[in-house]
Amino acid sequence: MDLKSRIIHESLKLFSLKGFLSTSIHDILKASNTSKGGFYNHFESKEALFHEVLQDAQRIWRRRCLSGLDRVEGSIEKIKTLLRNYRDRYLRDTKSFPGGCIFVTLSVELDDQRPHLSRELNKGFEGFKRMLKGLLDQGKKEGDLDKRVDTEALTEMIFSGMLGASVIYGTEKNARRLDQSIEALIGYLESLAP
Numbered sequence: 001m002d003l004k005s006r007i008i009h010e011s012l013k014l015f016s017l018k019g020f021l022s023t024s025i026h027d028i029l030k031a032s033n034t035s036k037g038g039f040y041n042h043f044e045s046k047e048a049l050f051h052e053v054l055q056d057a058q059r060i061w062r063r064r065c066l067s068g069l070d071r072v073e074g075s076i077e078k079i080k081t082l083l084r085n086y087r088d089r090y091l092r093d094t095k096s097f098p099g100g101c102i103f104v105t106l107s108v109e110l111d112d113q114r115p116h117l118s119r120e121l122n123k124g125f126e127g128f129k130r131m132l133k134g135l136l137d138q139g140k141k142e143g144d145l146d147k148r149v150d151t152e153a154l155t156e157m158i159f160s161g162m163l164g165a166s167v168i169y170g171t172e173k174n175a176r177r178l179d180q181s182i183e184a185l186i187g188y189l190e191s192l193a194p
Contacts, residue, residue, distance in 0.1 A: 004042040007032040012053050017099035019109040020050055020117070050117060057102045058124055064089035075139035076193075079132065079158070080186050086162060087182040091169050100170025104163060129159050146194045154192070161185045 001009065010031035014023040025046060029039060043049040065085045069078045091101060099105055103121055110118040136151040145151075165181035168174075 003038055008052050008056050011049055012057055013098055016097040016102040016105055019105055074144055075135040076144040079135050083182050083186055101166035104166045129155050145192050149192050158185055
């Protein structure tokens with residue numbers, strides 16, 4: 001791993017654990033075993049690093065959460081696979097994300113303190129919700145969801161449930177509760193079949 005990648009990787013872990021504002025440049029230098037010169041050769045500021053870390057976190061999230069969806073038949077089955085991947089392949093990765101979901105950590109921290117950075121996070125949330133709604137609309141069209149289901153409301157419920165599961169797991173690290181939260185979302189989704 002080259003120095004720039006190492007700085008991004010270590011910062012991702014630190015931001016997940018401590019947040020952006022509470023992670024100092026010194027913390028980053030120590031974790032990535034580099035000097036200020038090594039850092040500033042690759043990043044003009046901590047905020048520039050934030051954008052690189054966010055892109056890396058999004059890439060990891062997509063790779064893990066969307067894994068295998070192309071091999072699953074039916075939109076509702078895709079959502080169920082996504083939810084299980086989110087739980088098993090993303091949230092439970094305490095090595096890469098020792099503090100839990102980096103997006104939740106950063107969005108809570110940055111909303112009031114650095115709203116322009118919070119807006120960057122929100123773009124990812126909105127993109128995910130569009131994808132989720134598209135899958136739900138397709139599931140309705142395929143006949144896997146009752147025609148009366150409000151897919152916009154269901155999108156918000158699933159998204160909020162995922163965030164809630166992230167927060168609870170991030171604070172408790174209780175695998176059983178995480179399983180219950182995700183399986184409750186899946187069970188509710190299944191209950192909406194015609």
